[in-house]
Each structure stands twice: as C-alpha cells, then as structure tokens.
Amino acid sequence: MKRRSFIKSMMAVSAVAVTPVALMAKEEAKAKKKGPNDLAFEAAVKAITSGKEVKDSEKIKLTVPEIAENGAVVPVKVEVDHPMEEANYVKAIHVLNTKNGNTRCVDVMLTPANGKGYFATRVKLGGTQEVVALVELSDGTFIKAGKSVKVTIGGCG
Amino acid sequence: MAEAEARKSMIKIKPKKFKTGDIVKVDFIVIHPMDTGLSKDKKTGQIKPAHYIDNITFSFDGKPFTTMKVWETVSTNPYFSVNFKVPGKGKITVDYTDNTGEKNSKSKKLKPKD
Numbered sequence: 001m002k003r004r005s006f007i008k009s010m011m012a013v014s015a016v017a018v019t020p021v022a023l024m025a026k027e028e029a030k031a032k033k034k035g036p037n038d039l040a041f042e043a044a045v046k047a048i049t050s051g052k053e054v055k056d057s058e059k060i061k062l063t064v065p066e067i068a069e070n071g072a073v074v075p076v077k078v079e080v081d082h083p084m085e086e087a088n089y090v091k092a093i094h095v096l097n098t099k100n101g102n103t104r105c106v107d108v109m110l111t112p113a114n115g116k117g118y119f120a121t122r123v124k125l126g127g128t129q130e131v132v133a134l135v136e137l138s139d140g141t142f143i144k145a146g147k148s149v150k151v152t153i154g155g156c157g
Numbered sequence: 158m159a160e161a162e163a164r165k166s167m168i169k170i171k172p173k174k175f176k177t178g179d180i181v182k183v184d185f186i187v188i189h190p191m192d193t194g195l196s197k198d199k200k201t202g203q204i205k206p207a208h209y210i211d212n213i214t215f216s217f218d219g220k221p222f223t224t225m226k227v228w229e230t231v232s233t234n235p236y237f238s239v240n241f242k243v244p245g246k247g248k249i250t251v252d253y254t255d256n257t258g259e260k261n262s263k264s265k266k267l268k269p270k271d
Binding site: 073074103113123124 | 180181193195203216220221222223224226227228229230231232233235236237238239240241242244
C-alpha cells in the first residue's frame with residue numbers, strides 16, 4: 001500500500017509540475033507563430049474597401065467544401081453573376097478567410113477581357129472558419145459572400 | 158538562380174476546342190513550395206523562411222488582362238483559374254514573381270478554330 005500511494009503522490013506532483021511549464025511553452029509558441037504579413041479579418045477588409053460599406057449579395061456564387069479533410073488544400077471557386085462590359089464589369093475578386101494568421105489569400109484584378117467574373121484556386125486553412133469572397137464592381141461598390149468550412153486537420157504549419 | 162529555372166509550370170486551356178469569341182478557362186499551375194514561414198523542416202528542425210508567389214500577371218499578346226496579388230495562405234503547388242474571352246489567335250503569357258525575387262514566365266499559343 002505504501003508503495004502504491006507513493007507512486008500516486010509522485011504522479012500527482014509531476015502532473016502539477018509539468019502542466020504549467022507545458023502550457024507556458026505552448027503559449028510562447030503561439031505568440032511566436034507569426035507569419036510575415038499577419039492581418040486580422042477586419043483590418044484586411046478595411047484595407048481593401050477603405051471603410052466603404054460592404055453588402056451581402058446573392059450575385060456571388062461561392063463554392064467551397066462543407067467539410068475539408070485536409071486544411072492544406074481547400075478548393076475555392078468564385079463566380080459572379082454580373083455583366084463584363086467596358087463600362088460595367090467586375091473589377092476585383094478578393095478571397096479572404098476569417099481566422100488564419102494572414103486573412104488575405106488572393107486579390108484578383110479582372111478586366112472586361114475576361115468575359116466572366118470567375119476565379120478558382122486552392123487555399124490553406126488553419127482550422128474551422130469562414131471563407132469570404134469580397135467583390136469590387138467597376139462603380140466602386142463592394143459585395144461579399146461567405147461560407148464556413150469545417151476543417152478536420154489544419155493546414156498551416 | 159538554378160532553382161528558378163527548374164520550376165515547373167503549366168497553362169491549360171479548357172475546353173480544348175474553341176472559337177473566336179468563346180469564353181475559355183485559363184488554368185495556371187506552378188510547382189512552388191509556398192512556405193508560410195511558420196512550419197519546421199522535418200529533417201533539420203529549423204523553421205523554414207517564408208517563400209511564396211506574390212504577383213501574377215496574365216497577358217495576351219503583351220497586354221495584361223488579369224493581375225493577381227497572392228499571399229502565403231494559398232496552397233502548395235498553387236492553381237489559379239480565370240476566364241478569358243478569346244479575341245483571336247495569339248499567345249497567353251503568365252509572368253510570376255515570388256517574395257525572394259524569383260521571376261518566371263510561361264506562355265502558350267491560343268489557336269481558335271473557326
């Protein structure tokens with residue numbers, strides 16, 4: 001009995017001693033883990049729109065998987081139902097996420113020569129979050145659409 | 158840069174048969190590590206420096222029609238797809254640079270069947 005209780009107490013002590021250190025190390029690692037251009041979502045949106053109003057729109061068809069098994073490769077497809085004429089066209093498609101270190105993925109500047117507001121790529125997602133397509137039209141207005149993606153294995157480092 | 162010369166890339170036009178005035182898909186794929194600057198090298202344990210493509214320009218006969226600004230959040234061996242309305246015979250060129258200053262380009266001829 002003595003031996004058993006001794007082992008138990010030792011285990012308790014070691015558990016107490018180890019956890020705070022481990023936690024601290026984890027927090028330190030989290031604090032250090034910063035990419036070259038970290039940007040929060042609100043700041044990223046502000047940098048793109050420079051404070052203009054952004055409306056949710058059904059014109060944008062955003063195709064992302066509901067559940068992504070591998071966060072390192074998440075296919076994103078954006079289609080904008082808008083004419084592509086000389087005076088009235090889709091000027092830019094910005095693909096953003098909401099929770100990665102850097103929330104900006106790609107900015108695509110389109111011209112009427114494209115014929116259609118379409119863009120597809122693959123992005124990395126660090127965890128379950130939302131993918132947002134922010135579209136700028138040639139008259140200077142912004143519209144957006146977002147969809148959440150459930151990520152089972154994160155893809156950022 | 159020796160590494161830059163070895164970088165593989167590919168332009169695909171879909172569908173294969175098209176006419177002048179058709180809207181085609183232009184897919185661009187490049188073999189690139191797209192390191193975020195966060196992950197560790199499995200062999201050495203050192204943190205790999207950030208290395209990602211940051212600018213891409215699609216042009217047709219020297220006139221750019223789509224430009225992209227890319228961040229490290231795009232997947233390894235990235236794939237970019239845009240639409241293009243074929244104005245006639247010509248050459249599509251994709252120029253890309255990365256954050257270390259590497260410059261590369263790839264082109265493909267457009268041959269519409271009328």
